[in-house]
Amino acid sequence: MISGPSRRTLLTGAMAAPFLGGPATHASAGPPARPNVVVVLADDLGWGEVGFQGQRTIATPNLDRLAAEGVRFEAAYSGAPLCAPSRCALLTGLHAGHGTVRENPEGGPQRSLTDADLTFGGVMQLAGYDTACIGKWGFGPDLPGQPSHPNERGFAEFFGFIGHRAAHRYYPQRLWHNDRTVPLRGRSYAPDLFRRRAVRFIKKERERPFLLYFPTTLPHSPSVVPGGDAGPYEDRPWTGPNRRHAAQVGRLDADVAALVRALRDSGQAERTVVLFTSDNGPHSEKGVTPELFDSNGPFRGDKRDLYEGGIRVPMIAWSPGVKARVERRPVAFWDVLPTLADLAGMPVPEGLDGVSLRGALTGAGAPKRRHLIWNRPxxxxxxxxxxxxxxxxxxxxxxxxxxxxxxxxxxxxxxxxxxxxxxxxxxxxxxxxxxxxxxxxxxxxxxxxxx
CATH class of the missing domain: 3.30.1120.10 (Arylsulfatase, C-terminal domain)
Structure with missing residues (x-):
C-alpha cells in the first residue's frame, strides 16, 4: 500500500521555470516541461451534450473551440457510471476494481479516501506545484482534519463541498474553505463562487507551476440557474427542468471560457495544459429528459449504467503547444494521475492501473492496453x-x-x-x-x- 502524503508531510520539489506569456500558438509539438495544469470535471455531462460530439440543441462554443485546437479523445471512459467511484479513479489512478471508493453512498455512510490514497494532487505537490481543489470533492466525512479532506490528500487550497450530498444544493447554507466553513445562508450560486475563486487562484502571483482541480457541480440535478432564467433556452417549448438543464450546460461552457481567459490575461496560457471531462454519463433526474438532447449520442444507457452511455464521456486536452488531433484509442480516468506525474517530471507510481497519455499530447498516440475494467460491487x-x-x-x-x-x-x-x-x-x-x-x-x- 502507498503511504500517501498529507498536507503536513509533503516535501517540496524543484521550482518551476519562469512562465512564458504572449498569444497562444501551435509552434511546438507537445506540452511544455512542467506545465501548469487545469483539470475541469463536469458533473453528469453526457458524451453527446457538447457541440464537438455532435450536440445541436445546446450551444457549447468555448468547449468546441478547445476541442478544435487540442486533442479530442473519441473513446474516453470515466471511472464509473456515477460520482464517487469515478472521482476516486480519476484522482488515484486505480479503476473501481482496485480503488478505495467503489460505490456511491446510496443511503449509507459517505465513502472516504484514506492515508493510503496518493492523489494526483499529492504527486504534483511533491513536484513543487501550488495545488488547489475548487468545487465538489465528493468524499466524506464532512469534517476538517481527517484523511479524506482535500487538504490531506494533496490540495493545499480547498474551497467547496467536501461531501457528496451537500453538493446537490446550488444555493448552499455553507461551503468549506480549507478547514473552516464559510456561511452563505442560501444566498449565493455555488458554481459562480467556484469560478471566481478559480480565476483568482490562476491569477495569483507565484514562482512555481500550479495545479487547479476544478470539479464543478454543473450540470448535476436539480436544474437550478440564478433567477430561474434559462437565458437563450427560456422560450423553447420544453419543460422547465429541460430548459434550465440546457442553461446549466451553457454556464459550464462559459465557466471554462473564464478559466482559459484568466490564463491568457495572466500570460500563462503558453505554459498550461487544460484537461476537460465529465464524471459519468448524462442524468435523467428531476424532470430532465436526455433523449431531448441526444445526451448520450449514439450510445445506449446513461448515468448508473455500464453500457457505453453511462461511462463514455467527453474529454479534451488543450495547450497552445499541442497540435490539434483526434485520439481514437481508448483512454480512461485512471490514466490522469500517471499523465500528470509524467508531465511534471515525476516517476509514475508503481502498481497503478493507468498509463501516461503524454504520447497523445505529442502526436505519438495513446498507448495500447490490455483491457479496461468497471466494477459496481x-x-x-x-x-x-x-x-x-x-x-x-x-x-x-x-x-x-x-x-x-x-x-x-x-x-x-x-x-x-x-x-x-x-x-x-x-x-x-x-x-x-x-x-x-x-x-x-x-x-x-x-x-x-x-x-
Missing part, C-alpha cells in the same frame, strides 16, 4: 478488451434472473450495444469474464518514494 461489472465488451449483471439486477446475466458486444460493429452476442460466442464471453475476475481485488499499489 454486487450490481454490475464490465470489461473492454479491444473491440469486445462483456457486461455481467448480478442476480436480480436490471431484470437478471437468479443466476445473473452476461452480455457480450462487438463495439467496432455495434457501438450502440444493440446486439448481444453472448449466446453466439460463449467461449469469448467466459474468457473476458475470467480476465475481469482476475482484475478485481485488493489495492495493488507500491510505496511511493520519488525524492
Amino acid at each position: 454486487r450490481k454490475v461489472q464490465a470489461i473492454r478488451r479491444g473491440r469486445w465488451k462483456a457486461v455481467r449483471f448480478a442476480p436480480g439486477i436490471a431484470g437478471a434472473g437468479p443466476r445473473g446475466r452476461v452480455e457480450l458486444y462487438d463495439l467496432r460493429d455495434d457501438p450502440g450495444e444493440r446486439r448481444d452476442l453472448a449466446a453466439a460466442r460463449p467461449g469469448l464471453a467466459a474468457d473476458l469474464l475470467a480476465e475481469l475476475d482476475r482484475a478485481i481485488g485488493p489495492d495493488p499499489r507500491k510505496p511511493y518514494a520519488p525524492l
Whole structure:
C-alpha cells in the first residue's frame, strides 16, 4: 500500500521555470516541461451534450473551440457510471476494481479516501506545484482534519463541498474553505463562487507551476440557474427542468471560457495544459429528459449504467503547444494521475492501473492496453478488451434472473450495444469474464518514494 502524503508531510520539489506569456500558438509539438495544469470535471455531462460530439440543441462554443485546437479523445471512459467511484479513479489512478471508493453512498455512510490514497494532487505537490481543489470533492466525512479532506490528500487550497450530498444544493447554507466553513445562508450560486475563486487562484502571483482541480457541480440535478432564467433556452417549448438543464450546460461552457481567459490575461496560457471531462454519463433526474438532447449520442444507457452511455464521456486536452488531433484509442480516468506525474517530471507510481497519455499530447498516440475494467460491487461489472465488451449483471439486477446475466458486444460493429452476442460466442464471453475476475481485488499499489 502507498503511504500517501498529507498536507503536513509533503516535501517540496524543484521550482518551476519562469512562465512564458504572449498569444497562444501551435509552434511546438507537445506540452511544455512542467506545465501548469487545469483539470475541469463536469458533473453528469453526457458524451453527446457538447457541440464537438455532435450536440445541436445546446450551444457549447468555448468547449468546441478547445476541442478544435487540442486533442479530442473519441473513446474516453470515466471511472464509473456515477460520482464517487469515478472521482476516486480519476484522482488515484486505480479503476473501481482496485480503488478505495467503489460505490456511491446510496443511503449509507459517505465513502472516504484514506492515508493510503496518493492523489494526483499529492504527486504534483511533491513536484513543487501550488495545488488547489475548487468545487465538489465528493468524499466524506464532512469534517476538517481527517484523511479524506482535500487538504490531506494533496490540495493545499480547498474551497467547496467536501461531501457528496451537500453538493446537490446550488444555493448552499455553507461551503468549506480549507478547514473552516464559510456561511452563505442560501444566498449565493455555488458554481459562480467556484469560478471566481478559480480565476483568482490562476491569477495569483507565484514562482512555481500550479495545479487547479476544478470539479464543478454543473450540470448535476436539480436544474437550478440564478433567477430561474434559462437565458437563450427560456422560450423553447420544453419543460422547465429541460430548459434550465440546457442553461446549466451553457454556464459550464462559459465557466471554462473564464478559466482559459484568466490564463491568457495572466500570460500563462503558453505554459498550461487544460484537461476537460465529465464524471459519468448524462442524468435523467428531476424532470430532465436526455433523449431531448441526444445526451448520450449514439450510445445506449446513461448515468448508473455500464453500457457505453453511462461511462463514455467527453474529454479534451488543450495547450497552445499541442497540435490539434483526434485520439481514437481508448483512454480512461485512471490514466490522469500517471499523465500528470509524467508531465511534471515525476516517476509514475508503481502498481497503478493507468498509463501516461503524454504520447497523445505529442502526436505519438495513446498507448495500447490490455483491457479496461468497471466494477459496481454486487450490481454490475464490465470489461473492454479491444473491440469486445462483456457486461455481467448480478442476480436480480436490471431484470437478471437468479443466476445473473452476461452480455457480450462487438463495439467496432455495434457501438450502440444493440446486439448481444453472448449466446453466439460463449467461449469469448467466459474468457473476458475470467480476465475481469482476475482484475478485481485488493489495492495493488507500491510505496511511493520519488525524492
